[in-house]
Amino acid sequence: GAGVSQSPSNKVTEKGKDVELRCDPISGHTALYWYRQSLGQGLEFLIYFQGNSAPDKSGLPSDRFSAERTGGSVSTLTIQRTQQEDSAVYLCASSLRGGTSGGGTQYFGPGTRLLVL
């Protein structure tokens, strides 16, 4: 595709409900990252996928957060039993190659704005 896409663009949910966020990386990009950005804050790393390897989950804030990447392409970030502090913009990024193999340029998606009431 032309760029990284994410859906939905906005999501309003009630506290305690589960939400699923989707990321479509740029075709051919092997690396995929999820970040969380709270209002006026920097980017908080959540999870990283490199091809079909086991993901680096070291940034996930709690066991309510999980992510999958099917077939090395599309990724979904799931937040179970959402809390109000989960409200943020969730950004996905992909790069041709990841990690320290050259520090491939990350291209960000437009983000999903999550509001937990």
Next chain:
Amino acid sequence: GENVEQHPSTLSVQEGDSAVIKCTYSDSASNYFPWYKQELGKRPQLIIDIRSNVGEKKDQRIAVTLNKTAKHFSLHITETQPEDSAVYFCAALSPNTGNQFYFGTGTSLTVIP
């Protein structure tokens, strides 16, 4: 792990003046340092990056300098224009942390016409 600090958090400059944003990092093994620009309500976009084997890189009005000894890198924007107004984020990548980009907390730059 890596710790990236960014200063200042806000910066206002007159149009035509220069703007400098500085980031420090803690892991001496960090070897890749990108800078991102994020306009209000939009996604971050890479504007320039530098690898640890060079000390300076320039692209028209923007430049980045890296001081590995002091473990800091800076973004320089010359001849600022109102469209440069945005939040700028620095980041660092280290082999010790493998896959994680550590981001600074951002600098909100306002260019006053």
